[in-house]
Amino acid sequence: MFILPPFKSLQKQIAASTKADVKQALVASHAGIDGLAALLSPRAEEMLPQLAARSAEITAARFGRTIQLYAPVYVSSFCTNKCAYCGFSAENKIERRVLSLDEAEAEMDILHRRGFNHILLVAGEAPAKVGVDYLAELARRTRDRFAAITIEVQPLSTADYATLFKAGITGVAVYQETYDPIIYKQVHLSGKKADYDYRLKSPARVAEAGMREVGIGTLMGLANWRAEGLALGLHLAWLRKHFWRTNFTVSFPRMRPAEGDFHPLEETSEKQLSQLLFALRIFDHDVGLVLSTREEERYRNGMIGLGPTRYSAGSCTAPGGYTEPDSALEQFSVGDHRSLPEVCDAIRSKGHDPVHKDWDAVFQAGQPII
Numbered sequence: 001m002f003i004l005p006p007f008k009s010l011q012k013q014i015a016a017s018t019k020a021d022v023k024q025a026l027v028a029s030h031a032g033i034d035g036l037a038a039l040l041s042p043r044a045e046e047m048l049p050q051l052a053a054r055s056a057e058i059t060a061a062r063f064g065r066t067i068q069l070y071a072p073v074y075v076s077s078f079c080t081n082k083c084a085y086c087g088f089s090a091e092n093k094i095e096r097r098v099l100s101l102d103e104a105e106a107e108m109d110i111l112h113r114r115g116f117n118h119i120l121l122v123a124g125e126a127p128a129k130v131g132v133d134y135l136a137e138l139a140r141r142t143r144d145r146f147a148a149i150t151i152e153v154q155p156l157s158t159a160d161y162a163t164l165f166k167a168g169i170t171g172v173a174v175y176q177e178t179y180d181p182i183i184y185k186q187v188h189l190s191g192k193k194a195d196y197d198y199r200l201k202s203p204a205r206v207a208e209a210g211m212r213e214v215g216i217g218t219l220m221g222l223a224n225w226r227a228e229g230l231a232l233g234l235h236l237a238w239l240r241k242h243f244w245r246t247n248f249t250v251s252f253p254r255m256r257p258a259e260g261d262f263h264p265l266e267e268t269s270e271k272q273l274s275q276l277l278f279a280l281r282i283f284d285h286d287v288g289l290v291l292s293t294r295e296e297e298r299y300r301n302g303m304i305g306l307g308p309t310r311y312s313a314g315s316c317t318a319p320g321g322y323t324e325p326d327s328a329l330e331q332f333s334v335g336d337h338r339s340l341p342e343v344c345d346a347i348r349s350k351g352h353d354p355v356h357k358d359w360d361a362v363f364q365a366g367q368p369i370i
């Protein structure tokens with residue numbers, strides 16, 4: 001089982017890093033955990049151009065000039081949890097909606113016609129509304145149209161993940177939100193998500209079930225971003241050691257305006273987000289790094305080629321929002337409103353290739369089987 005050192009000790013380790021440690025991490029073939037701590041430190045801030053250059057070099061060597069594209073489909077805004085930072089939180093008096101299977105399939109079809117081949121199904125945590133049966137049936141109906149169908153829903157058991165994998169779900173994103181157990185308790189007020197340990201063990205259950213891809217991440221704006229970065233690195237390294245067949249991605253969503261009056265507990269600037277991305281890339285050369293439409297167009301354009309390998313585009317965060325746009329139902333407002341062709345043009349203008357499909361089920365014997 002993954003055991004995280006005390007969060008405060010991570011902050012201390014980072015603070016103790018010297019400029020020499022940063023320089024060493026930049027020239028090492030693999031930076032290691034000590035190197036990651038140095039790259040996340042205030043000392044490394046002064047060397048951000050060198051971090052960007054090293055991150056770009058590794059990204060080009062491992063991923064070429066490619067950027068994968070995906071779009072989220074929100075299937076339900078019902079949630080049984082109270083998370084202080086989220087528009088879908090159970091106590092928020094908002095209009096809620098769960099899509100029927102036909103409606104969800106119609107949303108996916110719209111995105112398919114727009115050129116998307118990777119869909120992320122998103123739902124609040126309300127198993128009675130969107131459970132394993134719903135997700136499995138939606139995957140069975142649509143798996144022939146998409147190279148990847150990933151989910152971001154309530155954490156499930158290993159057996160449930162295995163059922164979904166067989167039905168055609170290819171990956172699961174389950175973010176810890178914050179690795180600081182004290183802050184975690186403050187912001188996860190009730191519901192199953194209030195159980196820090198259960199959530200921390202979830203990525204391992206996903207990998208155990210045989211899913212192709214596991215996404216981990218933190219919500220930037222809750223706890224110290226440097227320590228979150230080191231915790232992510234430790235978690236990723238542990239997962240890689242135990243599940244070497246699995247592909248991993250990391251996301252660092254920064255908090256966006258949402259329903260309720262929650263304000264970020266920690267501000268994270270674009271410069272700091274960049275440092276975090278570069279540090280993770282230098283630490284783990286193969287991990288997929290996701291930059292979603294939470295970030296502004298200008299920033300996303302500027303980061304092309306420097307480290308991120310996966311962008312969302314043309315995103316809507318309201319259930320049914322592609323069929324009938326309705327901002328009143330959104331989980332949060334996005335920062336980049338461009339369509340898929342516009343994002344593809346921006347990627348090409350930087351000399352990179354937008355990638356819609358990088359996998360086919362025939363590569364993997366036995367999947368999907370039901």
Ligand code: SF4
Pocket residue numbers: 079080081082083086087088089090123124125193
């Ligand atoms: S963050 Fe997820 S679990 Fe928490 S209230 Fe929002 S939708 Fe529900």
